[in-house]
Structures are given as structure tokens and as C-alpha cells.
Amino acid sequence: MPSIFDQIKIENTYEMFFPKKEQGLAIIWLYERTKDGSFDKGVFKEEHIRQAFQEVSLKGERQQWEFYNSHIMALQEFFLFYNEEDQTYSFTDYATYLCDKVSKMLSDRFNPTVIEITCSDLYQKLENAVTDTDLLNWLTIHFDKAKTHLKEQIDYLNQQIDRSVTEFSERAKLKKDSLLTALKDIESKIDEVRSQNQELRQAFREIDKIKTILMSHPVRESNEVIDEEATAAIDYFDSIKIMLSMVDSRINKIQPKIQQFFASLNRQRFDTNVEKLLLYLLDKTEVVSGELRFPVDKTELIIQYPSSNFTIVEKREELFPVPRNQRTAYVKDPKKEADAFQISHLKWIRQTNINVWLDKIKRKSQYSAEIHLSEKFFEILEKHDNDLQLAVTVIYQSISIYDKHEKWNVFINKEKNIQSKKNNYEIWDIWMKRK
Amino acid sequence: MDETEMKNKFDFLDCLQGKELFAKLDFALKDGVHIQERGKQKELFLYLHRFCTTLAQYYYDFWGLGLEEGGTDLGTYYYLKFYPDIKSRIPLNHKHIISKENIIIGLLLYKVYFNDRHIELNTLSKFQRLIRLDYPDLKPSIVRLLAKARREKSTQLNDDRIDACIKNAFDEFNNIKWIEMETDGTFEILPSFHRLTKEFADEINSIDKILKES
Numbered sequence: 288m289p290s291i292f293d294q295i296k297i298e299n300t301y302e303m304f305f306p307k308k309e310q311g312l313a314i315i316w317l318y319e320r321t322k323d324g325s326f327d328k329g330v331f332k333e334e335h336i337r338q339a340f341q342e343v344s345l346k347g348e349r350q351q352w353e354f355y356n357s358h359i360m361a362l363q364e365f366f367l368f369y370n371e372e373d374q375t376y377s378f379t380d381y382a383t384y385l386c387d388k389v390s391k392m393l394s395d396r397f398n399p400t401v402i403e404i405t406c407s408d409l410y411q412k413l414e415n416a417v418t419d420t421d422l423l424n425w426l427t428i429h430f431d432k433a434k435t436h437l438k439e440q441i442d443y444l445n446q447q448i449d450r451s452v453t454e455f456s457e458r459a460k461l462k463k464d465s466l467l468t469a470l471k472d473i474e475s476k477i478d479e480v481r482s483q484n485q486e487l488r489q490a491f492r493e494i495d496k497i498k499t500i501l502m503s504h505p506v507r508e509s510n511e512v513i514d515e516e517a518t519a520a521i522d523y524f525d526s527i528k529i530m531l532s533m534v535d536s537r538i539n540k541i542q543p544k545i546q547q548f549f550a551s552l553n554r555q556r557f558d559t560n561v562e563k564l565l566l567y568l569l570d571k572t573e574v575v576s577g578e579l580r581f582p583v584d585k586t587e588l589i590i591q592y593p594s595s596n597f598t599i600v601e602k603r604e605e606l607f608p609v610p611r612n613q614r615t616a617y618v619k620d621p622k623k624e625a626d627a628f629q630i631s632h633l634k635w636i637r638q639t640n641i642n643v644w645l646d647k648i649k650r651k652s653q654y655s656a657e658i659h660l661s662e663k664f665f666e667i668l669e670k671h672d673n674d675l676q677l678a679v680t681v682i683y684q685s686i687s688i689y690d691k692h693e694k695w696n697v698f699i700n701k702e703k704n705i706q707s708k709k710n711n712y713e714i715w716d717i718w719m720k721r722k
Numbered sequence: 723m724d725e726t727e728m729k730n731k732f733d734f735l736d737c738l739q740g741k742e743l744f745a746k747l748d749f750a751l752k753d754g755v756h757i758q759e760r761g762k763q764k765e766l767f768l769y770l771h772r773f774c775t776t777l778a779q780y781y782y783d784f785w786g787l788g789l790e791e792g793g794t795d796l797g798t799y800y801y802l803k804f805y806p807d808i809k810s811r812i813p814l815n816h817k818h819i820i821s822k823e824n825i826i827i828g829l830l831l832y833k834v835y836f837n838d839r840h841i842e843l844n845t846l847s848k849f850q851r852l853i854r855l856d857y858p859d860l861k862p863s864i865v866r867l868l869a870k871a872r873r874e875k876s877t878q879l880n881d882d883r884i885d886a887c888i889k890n891a892f893d894e895f896n897n898i899k900w901i902e903m904e905t906d907g908t909f910e911i912l913p914s915f916h917r918l919t920k921e922f923a924d925e926i927n928s929i930d931k932i933l934k935e936s
Contacts, residue, residue, distance in 0.1 A: 452841055452842050455839050455841055456838055456839040456840050456841070458839075459837065459838050459839040460838065466839075469839070473841075540842075540844070541841060541842065544841050545841070548836075548839070548841070550794070551836060557919070557926060557927075558832075558836055558837050559837070560926045560927065560929045560930075561829065561832055561833065561836075561837070561919055561922075561926055562833050562837050563926075563929045563930075563933065564829065564922065564925055564926050564929050565826070565829040565830065565832070565833055566860075567929065567932065567933060567936070568825075568826060568829065569826065569860060569863035569864065569867065570863060571936065572822070572826070572863075572867055574866065574867065574870055577870060578822075579821075579822035579823060579826075579867060580822075581822055582936065583925050583932065
């Protein structure tokens with residue numbers, strides 16, 4: 288048996304299966320009318336076929352009979368069946384099958400399974416990507432290829448909302464059907480989009496795992512290009528999530544409005560009259576010296592009562608200085624006095640001690656090559672009853688003195704903490720070393 | 723004496739929230755704000771709702787104003803209504819009449835949203851655009867009345883004037899809470915927006931008669 292390729296490449300065979308655009312469009316035109324019942328039992332006459340070709344041609348003009356005849360003959364091979372007895376035409380099985388398929392593909396563009404498969408495929412490939420090259424391939428080939436159609440489905444949902452919303456107001460313009468039918472239609476369409484969005488969210492569930500791998504992939508640290516690409520990929524996945532929730536929030540805004548419209552069903556006559564009133568006002572209102580004058584006699588329309596704007600007399604203090612208060616005579620409080628004395632006395636003792644310790648360190652610096660300040664810290668704490676402020680001040684001042692000193696350097700190791708068993712304090716490892 | 727007369731006429735002041743809420747509510751109502759159960763107004767609404775009988779009596783007795791209720795269960799709203807027949811205690815310079823331009827814009831918004839079902843209409847700029855482009859049959863009158871142009875032609879200047887008019891109206895609607903508008907111009911139509919058509923109900927219901935007579 289010869290191959291299909293060999294058979295179909297024979298002259299004029301290909302065209303019989305895949306007709307030229309104008310023929311194909313004419314077939315689709317006829318198919319739609321067969322489906323909507325315009326033709327009884329799917330049977331139509333030659334004039335209908337001619338009408339189809341006229342619709343298809345851009346200018347809609349009539350052609351020579353011969354033009355139609357040649358097209359019809361070509362289509363008779365595989366698309367049209369001619370019944371000579373009553374001179375009628377109908378579709379062949381092949382034509383019906385093809386048109387069914389096309390219409391199904393056009394209406395079924397929502398397909399979360401594709402997303403699911405793409406995502407889990409991406410995930411598996413990423414899991415196996417260990418080396419630089421693996422990850423780069425994943426980012427630039429696999430991910431890049433998938434990127435274009437991952438968002439397509441969300442776009443599709445947004446388009447669906449656009450379409451239902453426009454249709455809803457278009458139908459109002461045509462006044463063809465009742466508000467109730469229009470509302471039911473938009474409501475069910477929006478419900479459908481919501482559940483499709485839910486499905487889509489499910490289908491995208493692998494992207495969290497993908498993100499986690501990408502975020503902490505070890506290769507990123509050593510390779511700047513990969514690092515940038517990976518960041519871009521993570522941003523992309525984030526944007527998908529944002530888009531998904533935007534669809535939801537858009538629906539969340541529309542749904543209560545649909546309910547509002549349902550509530551307005553019993554107002555339809557009223558609403559029509561509102562429009563009539565508007566048109567009447569637009570038409571008959573006059574502009575008299577810049578002011579509008581309504582045709583209906585309505586003395587007081589709608590009134591508000593702006594409450595008083597209180598007049599506040601602001602008193603600027605600096606312009607009117609307040610007379611100085613009489614000096615109050617203070618009575619001595621011996622207890623407070625003693626306390627205050629105690630506090631300043633403590634401060635004075637501490638300052639003395641600070642100087643004593645700074646002197647000690649200075650003296651030691653004259654004969655040592657290094658001083659362990661952390662050790663001094665605990666020495667001070669021990670000798671002065673755990674006076675933390677004293678110890679901290681001494682160490683802090685030493686650091687600032689000797690760090691700038693011409694003969695000394697201060698080294699602080701923040702990684703290492705020195706602790707003492709006698710108390711709970713700890714301090715960084717701080718050393719003074721001779722240059 | 724029956725039970726209602728026994729009731730404290732100023733219970734809205736004596737109650738716990740009175741000190742905190744009465745002044746706020748009084749200011750809002752007199753500023754023309756419509757009070758409804760949503761967002762920041764919720765607290766005020768519940769307070770008003772609880773004492774609506776005594777509050778209504780108070781506004782009637784002392785100010786000559788009607789505290790009226792509008793809307794259905796889900797969208798109840800309250801506002802103060804001016805009764806032209808009753809000698810009110812509101813001095814002339816404390817009355818503000820909504821401009822006729824704003825009434826026309828309100829009715830336009832009503833038509834565009836409820837009758838023409840622009841269900842996703844939620845920004846000021848979308849509405850301005852719709853009025854500019856989508857209503858060629860109404861446009862000449864809109865130009866005449868809102869841009870106050872002698873000739874009913876669309877020009878950029880006229881369109882700018884109409885835009886400004888609409889912005890001005892929306893600001894007022896937002897102030898009296900017929901709509902809730904954010905600073906970026908996104909807005910939502912509130913239940914009390916129907917106050918506009920409620921106010922014109924007589925004309926609306928008898929419009930066919932009016933049209934016949936005119």
C-alpha cells in the first residue's frame with residue numbers, strides 16, 4: 288500500500304481534503320446553518336451554496352455561474368453530496384466530522400490538563416538538573432518553551448470575562464431578550480470562569496515546588512548568568528500567581544453586581560422611565576445665562592445642610608507672651624536630698640574607678656605586647672560587685688583610645704564570645720596588640 | 723400614657739455611644755451624607771438604626787428636617803430631607819442645592835450602569851470616556867448643557883469641560899456617599915445612589931404623561 292504522503296501529493300488530491308480558504312469558509316458557513324436548523328434535515332440547495340460564496344467574498348458580490356459551478360464540483364469530491372433526484376445538497380460524513388472537530392477545538396480552548404502536564408514535566412526536569420549546564424538548559428530551553436503557553440490559559444479566562452461582560456451590555460443595547468435571561472447567562476458564565484480558575488490554580492500547583500528548587504539551587508551562587516535567569520523565572524512564576532488571583536478578584540467584584548441587577552429586575556419599567564426622563568431633560572433643559580433650567584417644575588430639588596464652619600479664633604502664643612509666673616518657694620525634702628546625693632555620689636565613685644582602671648591599662652601597656660581586654664572586663668566586674676556600666680565604659684574608652692593610638696591596634700573578633708562562670712555576661716573577644 | 727410616650731426622647735444621647743457618636747452622626751447627616759451599613763460608616767449606621775425613631779423626632783422637632791429611610795433590606799440608607807412646606811430652622815446660607823448639571827450626570831450614570839449594564843464600570847475615567855465616545859446620540863445635548871457651548875459640536879475644549887463637570891459631580895456624589903470613590907478614581911455605586919431617582923419618582927412614574935403634554 289502506497290504511503291498517504293505519496294497519494295496526497297498527486298495533483299489536485301490535497302485540495303480535495305483541505306480545500307482553499309474561500310471553499311473552506313463557505314463550508315463552515317453552510318455548517319453553521321445546518322447546525323442551527325436553518326436547513327431542514329441538513330439539506331440545502333445550490334442557491335444556498337452560492338449565497339455562502341457571496342458571504343465569503345469580501346465584497347459580497349455575485350460571480351459568474353461558472354465560478355460557483357467549478358467550486359461546487361471541487362467540493363463534491365469529499366465535502367458535498369449531491370442528490371440528483373431532487374437537486375439538493377447535503378454534507379458528507381467527512382465534512383461534518385471536520386467541521387465538528389473545528390468547532391469543538393475552538394470552543395474548548397480551556398484545557399488545564401496541558402498546564403498540569405507542562406508543570407510536572409518542568410518540575411521533574413528541574414529536579415534532575417544538577418550541573419550548571421543542566422540548569423541553564425532548563426532555564427533557556429524547557430522553561431522558555433513552556434513560558435509562552437502557561438499564561439495563555441489565564442488570558443483565556445480573562446477573555447471569557449471580557450466577553451461575558453461586553454455581551455451583557457450589548458444585549459441591553461439590542462433589547463432583544465429579557466434582563467433575566469441575560470443575567471442568568473452572565474451569572475453562569477462567571478461561575479464557570481471561577482471554577483475554571485480554581486482548576487487552573489490546581490494545575491499550577493507544581494510551580495511552588497519549582498520555585499523552591501530555583502530559589503536555593505546551589506549553582507546560582509557561582510554563576511551570575513544562571514542567577515539572573517533563575518530570578519527572572521521566579522518572577523515569572525510569581526506573576527502567574529498574581530494573574531490567577533486577579534481573575535478571582537475581578538470575579539469577586541462582578542458577582543455582587545450581578546446580584547444587584549437581580550434585585551433590580553422588578554424595577555425594569557421604572558428604569559426605562561428613568562431613561563426617558565433623562566432624555567427629556569437632556570432635550571428640553573435650557574441654558575439661561577449660564578444656568579440650567581429644567582423643563583419640569585420642581586422648586587426645591589435636593590438639599591444638603593452644610594453644618595457650620597466654626598470660626599476659630601487662633602491665639603498665637605508668641606505674639607502674646609504669657610507674663611512670667613511667680614517663683615515658687617521650694618521646701619527642702621531631706622529624704623529626696625539624701626537620695627539625690629546618693630545617686631551623684633555613686634556617679635562620682637564610678638568615674639573615679641573608670642580613671643583608675645584606664646590608668647592600670649595604660650601602665651600595663653608600657654611593658655606588655657598585648658592586653659586581653661575581654662579578660663579585663665571580667666576582672667572589673669568581679670572587683671566592683673558586677674558594676675556592668677563601669678566595666679563597659681572602661682572597655683569602650685580603652686578601645687577608642689588605643690584604636691587610634693600610634694603604637695597600638697585593637698582587634699575585635701565578633702565570632703568568638705568570652706564568657707565567665709561567675710556571672711551571665713558575655714563579651715566579644717577583644718585584644719589590644721602592639722604594632 | 724402608653725409605653726412609647728414613656729420612652730426617653732433623648733435616648734440616643736443618654737446611651738453609651740451617644741457621647742462618642744452623636745456629634746459625628748449629626749455632622750455627617752447635615753453635610754448631606756447618606757448613612758449606610760458599610761465600611762467606616764458601619765458604626766454610625768448601627769447607632770442611627772438603633773435610635774432611628776427618637777432621632778427622627780429630634781430632627782423634626784428641633785430642625786424641621788425629616789430623617790428618612792430609603793432602600794431595601796440589604797441596602798438601607800438614611801438621610802435628612804428638607805420639607806419645603808414646613809418652617810425649617812435651617813437658615814438660607816446653610817442650604818446647598820445640588821446643581822442641575824450634577825443631577826443630569828447622576829441620571830447619565832444611572833442609565834449607563836443600570837440600563838446599559840456596564841457592569842465593570844468602576845473608574846471615573848472609564849465613565850468620562852464612555853460619555854465622550856459611546857453616546858453619539860446624547861452627545862450634542864451633553865455638550866450644550868454641560869460644556870455650555872452654543873453649538874453642539876464635540877471639540878477638545880468641550881470634552882475637557884464635560885470631563886471636569888463629571889469629575890465635579892462625582893466628587894459631590896462621593897461626599898454625600900452616593901458613591902464611594904478612591905483617590906485614584908475607582909468608584910462603587912452605593913445603595914443610596916437611588917436617592918436620586920427616589921427624589922424624582924413622581925416625574926419618572928408619570929413621564930409618559932409629561933411627554934404627551936410637552
